[in-house]
Amino acid sequence: MSYHKQLTIGLFGFGVVGEGLYKVLQQTPSLSASIKKVCIKDPAKKRNAPVSLFTTERDELLNDPDINVIVEVINEAGPAFEIVSTALKNGKSVVSASKKMIAEHLPELLQLQEVTGQSFLYESAACASIPVIRNLEEYYDNDLLHGIKAIVNGSTNFILTKIFEDKLDFQQALLLAQQLGFAESDPSLDVEGYDAVNKWAFLLTHAYGIIEHPNNLLFTGIQNIHSMDARVAAEKGQQIKLVAQAQKLHNGQVASFVIPQFVPQDDHLAFVKHEYNGVVIESGFSDKQFFYGKGAGSFPTASAVLSDLSALRYDYKYEYKKLYHHQPNKLTNDYYLRVYVSFTDWKHIPREKFEWIEEWHAREERKYLVGVLPVNELLQSDWWKTNATSLILTPDPVIEDIAIKQLKKKSLELAGII
Amino acid sequence: MSYHKQLTIGLFGFGVVGEGLYKVLQQTPSLSASIKKVCIKDPAKKRNAPVSLFTTERDELLNDPDINVIVEVINEAGPAFEIVSTALKNGKSVVSASKKMIAEHLPELLQLQEVTGQSFLYESAACASIPVIRNLEEYYDNDLLHGIKAIVNGSTNFILTKIFEDKLDFQQALLLAQQLGFAESDPSLDVEGYDAVNKWAFLLTHAYGIIEHPNNLLFTGIQNIHSMDARVAAEKGQQIKLVAQAQKLHNGQVASFVIPQFVPQDDHLAFVKHEYNGVVIESGFSDKQFFYGKGAGSFPTASAVLSDLSALRYDYKYEYKKLYHHQPNKLTNDYYLRVYVSFTDWKHIPREKFEWIEEWHAREERKYLVGVLPVNELLQSDWWKTNATSLILTPDPVIEDIAIKQLKKKSLELAGII
Structure with a gap:
């Protein structure tokens, strides 16, 4: 009945996402995917999986000819890039959730994909469970993509929701987010917009063929949102969201920014609350498309990794159509x-x-x-x-x-x- | 920069959708797609396009070796099937928006695709601008699709919205829908649920590998909704929507129905108003995904046709993964x-x-x-x-x-x- 490829996985990282994937795979036998080995940093840490599964030697995974897929869900961009690039060079497909690494190394990663011919998929790095990369890549591949705006960071959206719905101030809301596991103990990556702009960097590539280091993009976070700002918004019947936006200007160039934005109550993005993410795609003739789903968390992220694994069975590759097949759009600051x-x-x-x-x-x-x-x-x-x-x-x-x-x-x- | 296929189109039908496509193509030069000939029924009717474009002879399109794509957007299921099957047999790719024809002839159409090896795409037939078929086909292709529920008919959703928001009764709302062009002069196809169940028939194929004639599916429309029903709903803080739903039961079989349903205000589908469509996909581990967009109308439908054309440049075909690569799920009435x-x-x-x-x-x-x-x-x-x-x-x-x-x-x- 099935002619798809058998996947033998080498997994890097067994944190929230890695362990989530391990559990999810146990419940999806039809995928014919099995984890052969998991590379971790700290062998002393107690894990909910057989000891024999783990190693601290990355080459045990990267040099194992049986392993045809590397899944990389570690936190540090530097080591992640080394793992991913070695894996691709060693003829393995790679699935990654490391947004920072992808955002910062995109030119090299594009070249590695071209040279090695291997698949490199990272849907989970963008909006976790929302298939935004795949839709930009496969569906909106004509010159009608007028704009895209999105809530791509669940932690800040959770904090803003609490500020608006429960009238918490920023510090209280942040504390609650940390207690519930929606924000890291060092929350600056989320709160100051770094996480959002990292995601936005490669979403710009899939939307418009733009390649730009996140440092060069216009962005900030929600760190300075004041309770008075929330009051002003409420008076106008609006909310405040951290919105990542790209918009095609009349001259065909693209404006892009990740900055807090007032959002009217009837806007699609106002529907996106708590730790959820949402993407509004405005394309010519079809008005607005809205995609909504969980943007973070163990299982939502693992399920996006799973969908990438599923696509690998059919040797799916991103074609980067906007970059290679169309005239890529240029980023502009002239607006x-x-x-x-x-x-x-x-x-x-x-x-x-x-x-x-x-x-x-x-x-x-x-x-x-x-x-x-x-x-x-x-x-x-x-x-x-x-x-x-x-x-x-x-x-x-x-x-x-x-x-x-x-x-x-x-x-x-x-x-x-x- | 571009290596995609040049598309030379033979278009059947120049009504709302056909003319929309003609206009849309004029504004998307990058697609490299041109309409060579349009086949119409009534040569006397005034058209907003050069007379030389039109013919009443279908073989002028179907037998033209230059034409490599047939786009079929006529209203009648019988002739549509003849056109589509002849086109596939003649070695042409086909894009169709004829939901009734697709729903009723799916087994033959599957066989024709297999025998001819040609692409047959019909995203516009489901929810117009929402890429639901493509997402079901490409993204949710594991055994984790717990359920899918959707508003797939814009006319009935418009009528229900007017009943709820403007307190119109059914007949007044229907009249308004007709005046605004959201319902046909004979509205029974929409109102009695036929249009919705036709779409649902082939969405079940892409979601679960189920092939069933729409006549055998459980469905009704909104024809008997009474203003008292709307009052009861409002008292409970709910709306009424015509919901198409499929749900995997514990035994792995699938329940499916298209019947009006009470929808709580905080449900995703309550967000879907007027002529819009919405799809909620519930998949294991990723919670709920929500897709929203215009479900009908000239340009939204034409833009979905356009996305199918765009995919044809890369020889995209539906793989019907749930049907051919997985063990298809069975429909059950035992619940x-x-x-x-x-x-x-x-x-x-x-x-x-x-x-x-x-x-x-x-x-x-x-x-x-x-x-x-x-x-x-x-x-x-x-x-x-x-x-x-x-x-x-x-x-x-x-x-x-x-x-x-x-x-x-x-x-x-x-x-x-x-």
Whole structure:
């Protein structure tokens, strides 16, 4: 009945995801996949699996000719890259969940795939259980992808949900997230947006053929969100979400950013609460597509690894169609963003950098304004992330040059402040 | 940069979808797809395209060696099947949007694909812009697909939304749907559930490898939904949706039905309003995935056709993995459904057929009860669709045999009526 390939797996890492995969595989006999060996760092740690399964010698896996698939779910980007690149060179398929590693080494990983001809799959690295890479790769492969916006980090979304629904302040919400296992003991990777921008880096590749190191992308996290920001949002009937967004401009170039954003209650992303992730794909003629599911956790991540393993039975490879088969889109910083900024003192705000300011409020100790900034200003400065200043994008924040010219005069009249 | 196949299209049908596709293709030059000829029925009708494009001779398309893809978007199942089968036999790939034709001829179409080796794609026939077939086919191809429930018919969902949000009665809502072009002048295909069950028939194939003629599936539409039903739903904080559902039972067999269902406000499907469609996939370990998008209309349907065309450039074929590579799941009718039934007179209700009745209300002219029925009773009778009787499933309606035995005694005690 079945002619698919038998998978013999060498697994690196037996943490939350690795152990999840081990359990999941035990319950999916039809997959014909078995873990032959698991490489771990700490042999003394108690594991819920037979001792004979484990080793601390990576070459026992990487040089075993029986092992045809390496699954790599460790935490450190450096060793992960070494494991993945050696495995590919040794003629093995690889499944990885290491977003940071993939984001930072994408050019080398693309080359390794080309040279070795091996499959390298990493659906679990993006939005865990949501098959976003596969859909971008296989389904939206025409030039109609107008935009994509997404909640790709479950920890920050959990914290923001708690701030909004249970009126916790940031520190309380973070503590709760840590207690429930949704945030690491060092939460800066999630909270400051690093995790989200890492994922966004390779999602940009699958969406638009863009290859850019995450350090060069415009991003921040939710670390400066103030309870007043949540109050302002609630007054406007909106929520605040950490939104990763890419949008094709009229000139065909792509704007991309990962920044907190006000989200109206009827927006698809407002539906995404707690540790869930969501992706809204806007493609020409089909309006908006919305994908929603668990974005983190042992089993959701393991199930995404499982789907990659399942695809390997049929020798599935990412074709990187937007990169290789189409003219890739170019990233641009030549556009403007409409932003809300809350702050303690005007002295921290370079008012002259704004194209215009539409609103400002000074009713409380903490002040806020709404205005339009050139993206290059955000990339080249950090006043908007320091001194407890909080910058949040307004809904539909992108303003293209052409719109600026049309709107500027009118807005200056209305605002009358610059 | 690009090595994909050049597509030369013969198009059958120039109605809403056909003309939509014509326009969409003009705006997607990167697809390298061009329509060489369009076959229409009525040459006198005015068309928004050059006259030279049209013919009434189907063989001009089917026998043209230049044409390597037939796109079939006509309305009649019989002629559609003839066109599709001839095209496949003539060595052409085929893209079709004809759900009825596909549902009714699936065994022959599977055989034709196998014999000819040609691609036959029909994503647009299921939920228009939502890539549900592709995801079921490519992503959920392990034995962890616990269940799938979906809103697959935009017209009925539009009518139900209007009944709930604008308090229209069924006839008013239907009229509005017709005025806005969301329902045909003869709306019975949509309203009585035929369109939904046709889609569901082949979605069952891609989800579970089940091949069943739609006539043999358990289904009804929304034709008997009464405004009192909407009131009862609102009192319980619920909506009513026409839900197509398949669920794997403990014995590995699959329960399937397309019947109106009460949907709690926090259910994913409650998010699906107006003419939109939504699909909730419940797979082991990854919890629930939710896909949402426009389920009908010229451009959303054309864009799904476009994605199929795009896939043809890479010679994509459905592999029907659940059917050919796995042990297909079997459909069963050996289970029970928990139902709400509203009616005018007890004489229309065969009380003895219920396993038990948990609630009944006779406060108004129209009465209702909540009880549990064996599915075979629903398949073999039609009292629940006639005499203005309205049957709506309760949330989580499936009761398996084993649960019945455990619950029966307790429920009989509680209800005390059978």
